[in-house]
C-alpha cells in the first residue's frame with residue numbers, strides 16, 4: 001500500500017500525515033489512505049489528527065485527474081466519513097489548504113493553523129465550484145455573504161482572518177504537527193467529542209437571484225461563480241444531505257464544460273510555458289544588480305518590479321533632470337503600494353535609500369549583472385545606447401532591450417557581445433502585467449536565455465520565449481486581429497458593436513476601448529512606420545489617421561473612439577468617428593453590411609487563430625501553449641477559454657479553416673490560410689497534439 005498517508009499512533013491520538021509532494025494533492029492514493037487510516041484509528045485511538053507533511057496541508061483535489069473517469073472514494077465521501085467519525089478529528093493547517101484541502105478541514109471537528117497558513121476555495125479559477133461540501137459547510141460556519149465572497153472570488157484567506165470568521169478555532173506559531181497534537185490532547189482532556197459542521201443550522205437566506213445576476217455580470221461569461229451561488233442557496237433551504245447531492249450534481253455538470261477544460265489548460269500551462277526543454281541543465285548567470293536605461297513609464301515600472309523582487313536597481317537617464325523625474329515616477333509607484341498597504345513604509349525607505357539610485361552617467365552601470373534598456377522606440381537611439389553599454393558594462397553582463405517590436409538581432413549587432421543580448425519585452429504597467437516576452441536573437445547564448453527566464457521567475461512574471469519578428473508573438477497577432485476588426489468597420493460594423501461583441505466573448509474591454517486606453521498615436525506611428533513597405537493589396541482604413549491628425553488620441557486627449565468626460569468612468573461613442581467612417585465607406589463605394597455579434601466574434605477569432613498558427617509554424621513561438629499564455633497574460637484574453645488556440649481546438653479546426661477559406665473568397669490577401677492549420681486539419685490533429693510534442 002502507498003504511504004501517501006502516513007499513520008502514527010502517539011498516545012491516544014492517531015496522526016494521519018499527508019505524504020504526497022509537492023502540494024499533497026488529494027489524488028487516489030491519498031484518498032484511499034485517508035479512508036483506511038480513519039478505519040484503523042477508530043480501532044485503537046481516542047482522537048485523530050490530520051496534518052500535511054512537507055510544505056503544505058492538502059492543496060486540493062488532484063487537478064490532473066479531472067476529465068478522467070472518477071475513482072472512488074470521492075472527496076465528498078471522505079469528508080462525510082471524517083465528519084461522522086465517533087472520534088474527535090482535528091486538522092492542523094499550514095501552507096495553502098485550498099479547495100478539497102479546506103473541505104477536508106471543514107469535515108474535521110476542530111481546526112488549528114499556524115500564522116502563515118492560508119485557506120481558500122479557488123475552484124472557480126478552474127471553471128468549477130467546491131465539490132466536496134465547501135458550499136454546504138462554509139456558509140454554516142461563516143454565513144452566506146462571506147461564503148459567496150470567498151467562493152466566487154476564489155481568494156486565499158489568511159489565518160488571522162479565518163480565525164476572525166470562526167473558520168478555524170486557533171492560530172498558533174510552531175510546527176503544525178506539534179501544535180495539532182497539543183490541541184488534540186487538550187480536546188481529549190476537556191472531554192470534548194465530535195463537532196460536525198454539517199449539523200450546524202442552515203444560514204440566513206439572502207436575495208440569491210440578485211447575487212446570481214451580479215455574479216453572471218461580473219463573470220463576463222464565466223458560469224462557475226454564479227453556479228456556486230445556486231449551490232449555496234440550496235444550503236439555505238434544504239438539509240445537509242440534499243445540499244451535498246445538489247452541489248455534487250452542479251460540480252459534475254461543470255466538469256463537462258469547455259470552461260473547465262480551458263481554465264485547467266491555463267492552470268497547467270502558465271507553469272509549463274517557462275519550462276523549456278532547451279534550457280534543461282543550463283545555468284542562468286547570477287543576478288543581483290540590475291540597470292534600467294530610461295525613467296519613463298516603462299523604465300520606472302520595470303525598476304519597481306525589480307525593486308519589489310529584492311534587486312538592487314540603478315536607473316540611468318540622459319541628464320540630471322530626467323534622472324530626477326524617473327526617480328519621482330519610481331517613488332510615486334512605490335508610495336502607491338504603501339498607501340494600499342502592499343508595502344511597509346520601512347521597506348519603502350530602505351528601497352529608496354539603499355536599493356535604488358538614478359544617474360545621468362552610464363558609468364554607474366559598470367557593476368550591473370543585467371541592464372534593461374527602456375528608451376525611445378527608435379533603432380538609432382537603441383544602437384547608440386547598446387554601444388555605450390558595450391563600453392561600460394562588465395564582462396558577462398546581460399544586455400536586454402524592452403523593445404516591443406524592433407529587430408533584436410540588429411540591436412545585438414551594435415555590440416561586440418551579441419551572445420549577451422536579448423529582448424525582455426515587458427507590458428505596461430510593467431510592475432503589474434504578468435507577461436514577459438523573452439526575445440531570443442540568433443546569437444543569444446543559452447545561459448543568457450536562462451537568465452531572462454530566471455529574472456521572469458524572480459519578478460513572478462509569466463515568461464514566454466519568443467523568436468525575432470515584427471511584434472514578436474503578442475503584438476504581431478494583435479496587429480492581425482485589430483486589422484480584421486478595422487476591415488469589419490469598413491464593411492459595415494461600428495467600433496461600438498465590435499467592442500460589445502468582444503466583451504460579450506469575455507474580454508474585459510473591446511479592441512477600440514483598448515486602443516483609446518493605450519493611445520491611438522501608437523497605432524498611428526506603426527502604420528506610418530510600415531507604410532513604405534506596405535503591400536498594395538492591403539486594406540488600410542484611413543479614417544483612424546484622420547482622427548489622429550485631429551489630435552484625438554483616446555483617453556489621454558479626452559477623445560478617441562469614445563468621448564471621455566472628467567471624473568466619469570468609460571466614455572460615450574464619438575459621433576465624429578461614425579461620420580469619418582461613413583465618409584470613407586462612401587469614398588470607397590462600400591455598401592455597409594450588417595454583422596451579428598456572433599459573426600464579429602467568429603471573424604475576429606479566426607484572424608487571431610490564423611496568425612497565431614503562423615507564429616507557431618515559423619517557430620516564433622515554441623508551442624501553441626506559448627501563444628495561449630501570451631494572449632492570456634498580456635492581452636486580456638478570457639481565461640475561461642484557455643487561450644486562442646485552446647479555444648480553436650474546442651471549436652474544431654476544420655470549421656475554422658473552412659471559415660477562413662470562405663472569407664478568402666472575398667479578400668484573399670488578408671485571409672491566407674495558415675499552412676500549419678491546413679496540415680493539422682488534413683492530419684486530423686489539433687494544437688494540443690503539438691503541445692504534447694507531436695509534429696505535422
Ligand code: T1G
Nearest residue numbers: 025059060061062063064096098099100122130131132271
Ligand atoms: N493538483 C495537481 N497538481 C498540482 C495542484 C493540484 N491541486 N496544485 C499544484 N500542483 C502542481 C503544479 O502544477 C506544479 O507542478 C507543482 O504542483 C507546484 O505548484 C473537490 C475539485 C498550491 C498555491 O486550485 O494554487 O480541490 O509544474 O508551481 O507556486 O472541491 O500550486 O512542478 O509539475 O503552483 O508554490 C483546488 C492549485 C483544486 C490549488 C502552490 N486547488 N494550486 O503554489 O507551486 S480543485 C487549487 C495552487 C478542488 C474540490 C475541488 C498552487 C499552490 P509542476 P506551483 P506554488
